[in-house]
Structure formats: C-alpha cells, structure tokens
Amino acid sequence: MIRIELDEPTLSRTRIALSPLWETVCSLHLLHRTGGRPPYPYQDWARRGVEAVAATGIGWYPVATDGNSPDFLSPIPAGPAPTIADELTALCETDPATIGAQLDRHHPDGEPAVLAPFRTAPGDALRRLADQLLAYHERAIEPYWPALRAVLDEELLHRARALATDGPDALLADLHDRVRWQRPVLTLVKQLDYRERVVDKQLLLIPLVFSRGGLMCSTDHPSITAVSYQARGAAVLAGEPVAPAPADRLSLLLGRGRATLLRELVVPTSTAMLARRLGLAPSTVSEHLATLLAAGAVTRRRHGRTVLYQVTETGTALLTLLADPAASTVA
Numbered sequence: 001m002i003r004i005e006l007d008e009p010t011l012s013r014t015r016i017a018l019s020p021l022w023e024t025v026c027s028l029h030l031l032h033r034t035g036g037r038p039p040y041p042y043q044d045w046a047r048r049g050v051e052a053v054a055a056t057g058i059g060w061y062p063v064a065t066d067g068n069s070p071d072f073l074s075p076i077p078a079g080p081a082p083t084i085a086d087e088l089t090a091l092c093e094t095d096p097a098t099i100g101a102q103l104d105r106h107h108p109d110g111e112p113a114v115l116a117p118f119r120t121a122p123g124d125a126l127r128r129l130a131d132q133l134l135a136y137h138e139r140a141i142e143p144y145w146p147a148l149r150a151v152l153d154e155e156l157l158h159r160a161r162a163l164a165t166d167g168p169d170a171l172l173a174d175l176h177d178r179v180r181w182q183r184p185v186l187t188l189v190k191q192l193d194y195r196e197r198v199v200d201k202q203l204l205l206i207p208l209v210f211s212r213g214g215l216m217c218s219t220d221h222p223s224i225t226a227v228s229y230q231a232r233g234a235a236v237l238a239g240e241p242v243a244p245a246p247a248d249r250l251s252l253l254l255g256r257g258r259a260t261l262l263r264e265l266v267v268p269t270s271t272a273m274l275a276r277r278l279g280l281a282p283s284t285v286s287e288h289l290a291t292l293l294a295a296g297a298v299t300r301r302r303h304g305r306t307v308l309y310q311v312t313e314t315g316t317a318l319l320t321l322l323a324d325p326a327a328s329t330v331a
Helices: 008-012 020-033 043-056 060-065 084-092 096-106 113-120 120-142 143-171 250-256 255-262 271-278 284-292 312-319
Strands: 002-008 177-184 185-188 194-198 202-208 226-228 298-303 306-311
Touching: 008 143, 008 202, 020 043, 020 060, 020 084, 020 120, 020 143, 020 202, 043 120, 060 113, 060 120, 084 120, 084 284, 096 113, 096 120, 113 120, 120 143, 143 177, 143 202, 250 255, 250 312, 255 271, 255 284, 255 312, 271 284, 271 306, 284 298, 284 306, 306 312
Parallel strands: 002 194, 202 226
Antiparallel strands: 002 185, 177 185, 298 306
C-alpha cells in the first residue's frame, strides 16, 4: 500500500490534469505486467502495443521503472492538457542535479545498470529515452488518441464539476476502488509499501485510460504530489482505431497545427479558447499564432482584457485556394 497523508492546504489545492506521457508509460507497464496479454478491453490494442515495443526497443523501461522509480523518468505535467511533445521537452530539460538526487533517494545502494547513463551522461540518456517514448507513442497510442482524448476530456469535466460543487473529500472518495480516501490519508492499493506526509503542496490527479497498468504516484516534486487513477471509458480501446484522414493541402503547406488554427480563426478567438478547444498547450498555440501573424495570415486586436485573433484576407485566400478539392464541385 502507498499511504499519502495530506494536510489541509494541500487538499484545498487539488487539481486535475491530463498527461499523454503518463498514459504512454502506463500502457508500457500494462504490457509488461500481463506478458503482452492484458484483459478486456485492451486485447485488440495490445497487438499494436507489443509490435511498438519490439520496433522501438523501449521494453527496458517498464522493467527499470516498476515499483520504486525516480520521478524524472515520467515528469509531472506542467499544465492541464500538455501535448506529448511538451512533456518530452520537459523530460529532456531535467536538471542533472535533480536526476542525481532522485537516483540517490530511490536507489541508495546504487541504481540498476540500465539507469546508470542518466547519472553519467544525462543529456544523451534523456534524449534517447524521449526518442524511444515518442516512437512508441506514435505507434501504440497516437492512432487511438482522438478517442482517448474524448474520453479523458469527459472525465476531466466530470471530476472538475464534482470538485467545484462537492469539494475534494467527495472527489477523492469516489475516484476508483483502488484509490481509498479516509481523511487525511489517501491510500493507493499497490504491492509497494510506502508512506509519505505531504505538507503545503498541491495534489494533482491524473486520469488514465491505461491506469490498470499500475497506479502512478509522484512525490519527488518540491511543490506537487501527483497521483493517477483509472478513468472511465476504457472500452474505446476495443477494436481498431479509426484511420486518420489523409493530410490536406493546407496542412501539407503550413503543418497540421497551423492549418487547424487558421481554419478555427474564421471567428475571432483567444489563445486560451483555442488551446481548450483543440487540446493543445497554450505555448504551442502561441507559437503557431506568432508564425501565422508574421506571415500576415491572421491579425489580432484587443477586446477588453482579451486579445482576439482572426483570419486576414491573405489567410482567407489560403483557405480558399487550398481547400480540399474533394469538397469542390465542377459545373
């Protein structure tokens, strides 16, 4: 059992966030712990997952991180809905001093050989890990991500509403049968025996469709304690994913992210609204908007305290000229 004692300030700062990286990591643990043969509804997905592990060489990761693992290997998400790219960038930017301290804490008698490169050559080791995780994610998770994201968005909305109306006690008492709340202790049903007293921090809850691969708990962060739990709706993994639509001409020219933003900006919209609507990090949206602004494809204006972006005549011309030809008709 993992028992986390939460003080009142920490409990009052309970928040909920999504993490594609934690989802990816838990899917690896699910394959590892079931020998590649997980129960329903993961069987159909598992064939793709097993192939992805073999293709990317990431099979060492769940072995090295099973149980007592340094948190730098799966960083806490920095925002409510980061992209996998955001999280892997954060992984690669981990301070070597943080890596050393966490390895010392979790492996006082010396870390496993597979983790030694993170101490001796942390930059190279982090980049290799990020590359492997991204390659695995693209093969095993990304084809299902639209369906997974819809499930997780619904979970986020449901839990956020419960937190706002009923408070953190009611939220924690109803998370999952393997997460138990008896004030002031949050208990995670795991084989690992561990106890942590959390004082004046933030409690971050992360719903995961793959949390049956193992509940994750992150306590190394100086101001955040993060706990995963099983989200509802895992049945979306039963069967094959819906094939994504082929890239359109506007996406081929601008990139999918900027093309999507340009289409959204037919109506004046703020950065925050775009980020929520598209499930992107605000920093990613800002970067795309800066490029579109520099190219003259969008304009911006202030409306009260909000900055709104909208497509220009140049942007409209791009949308018109590079519209999907299949949607056009010839007289």
